[in-house]
Amino acid sequence: MDISFALKKHLYKALSSVKQEYLKKSYKIDFVVEKPQIKEHGDYSSNIALQVSRGLNKNPEEIAKIIIKNLELPDFIKNVSFKKPGFINFFLSDQWLQENLKSILNKENNYSKKENFNKKIQVEFVSVNPTGNLHIGHARGAVIGSTLSNLLETQGFQVNREYYINDAGNQIDLFTESLYVRYMNLFNNNLPIPENGYEGKELEEIAEQIKSENYEKFTKISKKEALIHLKKIGIKQILNNIKNDLIELGVEYNSWFSEKSLIKSGEFKETINILKKKNLVFEKDGATWLDSKKLGDDKNNVLIKSDGGAPTYFATDIAYHKNKFLTRNFDTVIDIWGADHHGHIKRLSDALKALGIEKNRFVVILNQIVSLKTKSSMTKFSKRKGTSIPLKELIEEVGKDACRYNFLSKSPESQIEFDLDISKKKSNENPVFYVQYAHARMNSIIEKSKNFNFSKSTSNLKLLTHDSEIEIMKKLSEFPEILRFSSEKLEVHRLPQYTLELSQLLQKFYEECRVLPEKQEDYETSKSRLDLIKASKLILSETLSIMGMESPNKM
RNA sequence: GCGCUUGUAGCUCAACGGAUAGAGCGCAGCCCUGCGAAGGCUGAGGUUGUGGGUUCGAUUCCCGCCAAGCGCGCCA
Numbered sequence: 001m002d003i004s005f006a007l008k009k010h011l012y013k014a015l016s017s018v019k020q021e022y023l024k025k026s027y028k029i030d031f032v033v034e035k036p037q038i039k040e041h042g043d044y045s046s047n048i049a050l051q052v053s054r055g056l057n058k059n060p061e062e063i064a065k066i067i068i069k070n071l072e073l074p075d076f077i078k079n080v081s082f083k084k085p086g087f088i089n090f091f092l093s094d095q096w097l098q099e100n101l102k103s104i105l106n107k108e109n110n111y112s113k114k115e116n117f118n119k120k121i122q123v124e125f126v127s128v129n130p131t132g133n134l135h136i137g138h139a140r141g142a143v144i145g146s147t148l149s150n151l152l153e154t155q156g157f158q159v160n161r162e163y164y165i166n167d168a169g170n171q172i173d174l175f176t177e178s179l180y181v182r183y184m185n186l187f188n189n190n191l192p193i194p195e196n197g198y199e200g201k202e203l204e205e206i207a208e209q210i211k212s213e214n215y216e217k218f219t220k221i222s223k224k225e226a227l228i229h230l231k232k233i234g235i236k237q238i239l240n241n242i243k244n245d246l247i248e249l250g251v252e253y254n255s256w257f258s259e260k261s262l263i264k265s266g267e268f269k270e271t272i273n274i275l276k277k278k279n280l281v282f283e284k285d286g287a288t289w290l291d292s293k294k295l296g297d298d299k300n301n302v303l304i305k306s307d308g309g310a311p312t313y314f315a316t317d318i319a320y321h322k323n324k325f326l327t328r329n330f331d332t333v334i335d336i337w338g339a340d341h342h343g344h345i346k347r348l349s350d351a352l353k354a355l356g357i358e359k360n361r362f363v364v365i366l367n368q369i370v371s372l373k374t375k376s377s378m379t380k381f382s383k384r385k386g387t388s389i390p391l392k393e394l395i396e397e398v399g400k401d402a403c404r405y406n407f408l409s410k411s412p413e414s415q416i417e418f419d420l421d422i423s424k425k426k427s428n429e430n431p432v433f434y435v436q437y438a439h440a441r442m443n444s445i446i447e448k449s450k451n452f453n454f455s456k457s458t459s460n461l462k463l464l465t466h467d468s469e470i471e472i473m474k475k476l477s478e479f480p481e482i483l484r485f486s487s488e489k490l491e492v493h494r495l496p497q498y499t500l501e502l503s504q505l506l507q508k509f510y511e512e513c514r515v516l517p518e519k520q521e522d523y524e525t526s527k528s529r530l531d532l533i534k535a536s537k538l539i540l541s542e543t544l545s546i547m548g549m550e551s552p553n554k555m
Numbered sequence: 556g557c558g559c560u561u562g563u564a565g566c567u568c569a570a571c572g573g574a575u576a577g578a579g580c581g582c583a584g585c586c587c588u589g590c591g592a593a594g595g596c597u598g599a600g601g602u603u604g605u606g607g608g609u610u611c612g613a614u615u616c617c618c619g620c621c622a623a624g625c626g627c628g629c630c631a
Contacts, residue, residue, distance in 0.1 A: 032571060032572090032573085034571070034573080036573085036574070037570085037573095037574075037575080037576080037577080038574070038575070040574095041574065045573085045574085047572085047573060050573080050611075050612085053611090054610085054611085060611080083574080084574090085573090085574080085611060085612075086611080087573075087574070129631065131631095166631065169630080169631065170630070170631085171630065171631055174630095196630090285629085286629090287629055288629095289629090298557095298558095298627095299627090301629095302628090302629045303629095304629085305629040306629060307629070310629090312628095312629065312630085312631090313630070313631045314631090317631095338625090339559085339560065339624080339625055339626085340625055340626070340631095341625095341626085341631085342558090342559055342560075342625070342626065343558080343559080343625090343626045343627060344626090344631090345559090346558095346559095366559085366560075366625095368560070368561075368624070368625080369624070369625065371624080406567095409567090409568070409569085409579090410567080410568060410569090411568085411569080413560060413561065414560095414561075414567095414568070415560085415561060415562095415623075415624055415625090416567085416568095417567085419566095419567090429579080429580060429581090429593085430579085430580090431578085431579050431580085433593055434579080434593070434594090436593090437591080437593050437594075438594090440591075440593090441590085441591055441593095441594085444590070444591055445590045445591090448590060449590085485571070488571090489571070491571095493568090493569080494569090497569065497570095497578080500578070500579075501578085504578090507594060507595070508594095508595070508596095510590075510591090510594075510595085511586095511594075511595045511596085512595085514589075514590065515590055516589095516590050518589080554591095555591085555593070
């Protein structure tokens with residue numbers, strides 16, 4: 001059960017009585033139910049009275065009393081109180097918390113899986129050009145995207161995880177040119193890498209591989225023909241590398257969507273035609289333009305280039321998103337982009353609006369660029385120049401879970417300075433190990449408990465009255481709202497925070513309360529405590545699994 | 556120059572307009588003949604970049620300034 005959601009509903013109901021006395025219908029009420037920072041302020045509290053009294057010329061205390069009087073007390077609340085300047089504070093019932101443990105253990109709560117309400121949502125992330133291997137900077141979007149997808153699934157959405165492959169356009173041509181040079185230079189040529197070409201080491205490796213499979217075959221044909229072959233082989237190999245690196249990071253997709261397929265299928269042309277019919281397209285200087293100014297932009301954008309009629313990235317992206325919304329019918333599309341693409345958001349969403357797609361169906365999460373900190377300076381990652389730490393290396397050195405936890409615990413808009421030396425050195429002190437250690441510790445107790453002869457009768461959860469036991473039960477009861485809240489706000493960084501908080505409580509409990517029995521009269525307490533840590537282990541590992549991380553039983 | 560994002564403890568980051576701004580790391584001290592010390596407890600450490608404004612209440616919203624990152628291509 002989602003406690004704060006339920007409380008909010010109760011408060012709304014009680015509010016109607018206040019309404020009859022004081023409120024005009026038009027008055028908008030915006031209040032929250034939240035967890036206070038100070039224990040004395042209860043387990044939950046609401047500012048409803050303060051919000052209602054605003055502009056009403058009534059004392060918040062008076063409002064609060066009316067609300068409290070008319071409040072139907074739910075079974076999970078043992079006490080409600082008023083506190084100046086106008087807060088209503090709620091205290092959870094211990095008995096309810098104990099009952100709640102049972103439902104966690106019986107999984108009768110559908111603790112995370114809600115019933116399907118048939119909403120299709122797509123999360124598109126990473127979508128890096130297949131022109132080089134992934135590096136640290138890409139890990140951030142990958143981790144956020146995959147976790148967000150898992151999270152949305154717990155809320156009953158049908159989630160599609162997609163990678164958009166930019167396999168058309170001139171970055172690909174540059175890549176192919178660069179690969180061609182690498183290949184040719186293996187045969188005693190000394191060609192320079194083209195200007196703005198790709199200098200990454202992986203191109204050398206691919207060139208070597210092509211050589212070992214095809215020998216000098218592609219040196220014997222025209223450059224034009226060779227490029228066609230190399231492009232195909234190169235893209236395939238790079239995509240393969242990308243896929244494998246992502247799997248190592250715990251990221252898997254439901255679909256891989258090719259940019260080229262939009263051209264082939266005619267959907268690109270169709271999209272342009274729709275825009276033409278809306279009188280939003282014009283020709284100038286040999287190029288085809290979108291009249292973005294009409295849509296509210298301050299400048300127009302090219303759709304089809306003057307040199308040879310190739311579409312721009314912008315143009316195919318409109319077609320791609322038209323495909324998402326109008327062909328595949330996703331209710332909502334979430335794109336996770338690096339912050340360097342933010343200039344693209346407005347013009348794309350304007351174009352989508354012109355296609356009749358409501359604005360709120362298209363959401364972009366921008367994650368700020370990750371920069372690399374070294375002893376002397378900050379280096380920007382560049383795939384083109386090959387100046388970055390490959391994702392593969394990062395995972396090998398730091399580990400998948402530490403890497404995921406690290407990126408997940410920071411909100412996307414924070415600018416991360418990645419210090420590889422510290423990440424490597426301090427890997428043992430990373431909070432991820434603290435959390436996993438708590439899990440392993442609880443498991444170890446559960447394993448050991450199998451050596452004891454506990455009676456088969458159900459445990460008496462009323463015995464769980466110690467402070468640290470109550471605190472754990474409260475934290476567990478928070479889980480559904482953590483999921484709902486993170487999912488509504490699309491904020492995955494609340495999940496690692498939750499695992500840390502729960503782990504802290506478990507470690508404290510471990511110090512203060514012994515679980516396994518030492519003498520006969522301990523057995524009943526032991527049984528109830530075992531249930532407590534079993535439920536905790538379940539929730540902890542559930543959260544870790546949403547975060548794409550392991551829940552080790554041993555470390 | 557214009558636009559977007561950010562500025563919180565020594566470091567990395569939290570805080571749905573709420574009450575005494577919190578964690579991890581690092582630092583100082585204490586705690587294992589008892590379920591895993593990868594742990595627990597205690598402590599030091601903050602004018603939330605800065606100056607105004609709105610509000611019963613501002614780290615949060617608005618405006619100015621300072622600083623950082625990104626963007627302003629017929630690149631993607």
